[in-house]
Amino acid sequence: AIRMTQSPSSFSTSTGDRVTITCRASQGISTYLAWFQHNPGKAPKLLIYAASTLQSGVPSRFSGSGSGTDFTLTISRLQSEDSATYYCQQYYSYPRTFGQGTKVEIK
Amino acid sequence: EVQLVESGGGLVQPGGSLRLSCVDSGFIFSTNWMTWVRQAPGKGLEWVANIKPDGSEKHYVDSVRGRFTISRDNAKNSLYLQMNSLRDEDTAVYYCARGIGDFWGQGTLVTVSS
Numbered sequence: 001a002i003r004m005t006q007s008p009s010s011f012s013t014s015t016g017d018r019v020t021i022t023c024r025a026s027q028g029i030s031t032y033l034a035w036f037q038h039n040p041g042k043a044p045k046l047l048i049y050a051a052s053t054l055q056s057g058v059p060s061r062f063s064g065s066g067s068g069t070d071f072t073l074t075i076s077r078l079q080s081e082d083s084a085t086y087y088c089q090q091y092y093s094y095p096r097t098f099g100q101g102t103k104v105e106i107k
Numbered sequence: 108e109v110q111l112v113e114s115g116g117g118l119v120q121p122g123g124s125l126r127l128s129c130v131d132s133g134f135i136f137s138t139n140w141m142t143w144v145r146q147a148p149g150k151g152l153e154w155v156a157n158i159k160p161d162g163s164e165k166h167y168v169d170s171v172r173g174r175f176t177i178s179r180d181n182a183k184n185s186l187y188l189q190m191n192s193l194r195d196e197d198t199a200v201y202y203c204a205r206g207i208g209d210f211w212g213q214g215t216l217v218t219v220s221s
Contacts, residue, residue, distance in 0.1 A: 001169070043202065085151075091207050
């Protein structure tokens with residue numbers, strides 16, 4: 001199985017800040033990567049697919065980049081409602097695998 | 108509007124069985140891959156299984172292969188997960204999702220405990 005490693009695991013930052021989360025695949029996955037936002041008790045929400053395509057309805061402050069093994073999710077200006085855990089997931093091969101998650105807290 | 112609703116979760120003893128259901132409304136169910144994802148308490152998301160639109164192709168994570176069976180009934184717009192030989196480590200909220208995850212249900216809790 002392809003291992004997905006996110007960094008950092010968690011951090012605390014302020015509204016208005018620029019946030020970058022990285023995701024590394026244990027082998028090349030082209031651009032078969034998605035990013036999800038998840039809050040406790042709620043359904044996960046798709047933010048980005050194909051590494052850099054913004055899902056319909058997702059604010060433009062979210063962006064994704066990368067290909068091969070290294071990927072990033074960027075939130076250009078953090079808002080209070082962005083407090084959540086973020087996951088990357090590869091859909092290049094089976095089994096699909098998620099990163100361990102990055103918890104973003106607002107100071 | 109797309110809506111996925113899971114049901115069938117509950118408390119079951121180790122070694123027992125449960126069948127989860129996910130009913131869709133609002134999109135053409137029969138043309139989409141469907142997926143099950145779970146989240147154990149205090150853990151991250153784990154992909155469990157998916158199924159092709161016509162049901163002819165299914166994939167599983169190793170930890171459930173041979174114990175869980177994913178299926179669908181396109182006439183009923185329904186997705187299922189038959190879970191047998193349940194273990195403590197199967198305790199989780201189980202979500203159904205469309206395709207790679209553009210729409211999700213709210214989840215159903217499965218607790219495996221004696």
